[in-house]
Amino acid sequence: TKPLMFELLHYQRLESRLKMFVDLVDETWVRELDNPEKWTFKPTFVRRFGHLLTDHADKILAMSATLLSAKDWGWNLGIDEAVPFRRSRSTFPKEIRPIVPVPAGDLSYKATTPETMAMVVRIIDSLMDKHSNEKGLIHAISYPTAKYIMENSRHQDRLISHGDAGTRTQALDRLIASDSPLVLVSPSFGRGIDLFGDRARFQIIVKLPFMQLRDKQTKKRRYSGKMGERWFVLECVRAIVQMSGRIVRSENDFGITYILDSRFERFYRQMKSDFPSWFSE
Secondary structure (H helix, E strand, O other), rough: HHHHHHHHHHHHHHHHHHHHHHHHHOOOOEEEEEOOOOEEEEEOOOOHHHHHHHHHOOOOOOOOOOOOOHHHHHHOOOOOOOOOOOOOOOOHHHHHOOOOEEEEEOOEEEOOOOHHHHHHHHHHHHHHHHOOOOOOOOOOOOHHHHHHHHHHOOOOEEOOEEEEEEEHHHHHHHHHOOOOOOOEEOOOOOOOOOOHHHHHEEEEOOOOOOOOOOHHHHHHHHOOOOHHHHHHHHHHHHHHHHHHOOOOOOOOOOOEEEEEEHHHHHHHHHHHHHHHHHOOO
């Protein structure tokens, strides 16, 4: 009968999936077994599965403002042969997109002190004085940092933020719609938003946006050897480049980016060859 046939097909598919699961999962995978109703298994790297993206065509063109390195991109997708790679210069004049370090101190997790955070807020307030009639964006990197800025700035009447991912859209909509010089403080607007024109004329990257190691997969990948360490620092480069592009969206736009973490200049010197050439102009 049809019901029995459908049930048989269901169990055959289930058997196939379980077999694939047993064949794939090994000691390199991250296991999250705390939830009795849902267990999660994640590969440390996904290079074994890159062929699922590349097997569908003879030629593939990958384009991104933050691809950064063809070798690393290929390794992460399991592509071991040489990949032709071309970097293009930005069509935006360097004069309209300055990036200015304003060191407040070492803002790494272990080195940050109350005095350093107080300096961060003083610098933010000074920059907001400078941009008193313009809207802006502060990349706080973490929710605790965003909360500290909101509670300690003397420009609280201009600052807006959000408590979790569920209220991000409302905070962004408020910034865009307002005629007042509001400044959005957020740990999660590093990519995917379009603050062209007067939507934002300045932005502040508080600290280097390294990925959080609380995530088990991120932590295991980070400490899995040289390629894991390389991946970790490249993700920081990628995040900085993405953030720098949030407020300058065309050749006729303009906006300035400030970076407060004193580690940035050393990090930039070490990773300069991985930053896009236009970032160095």
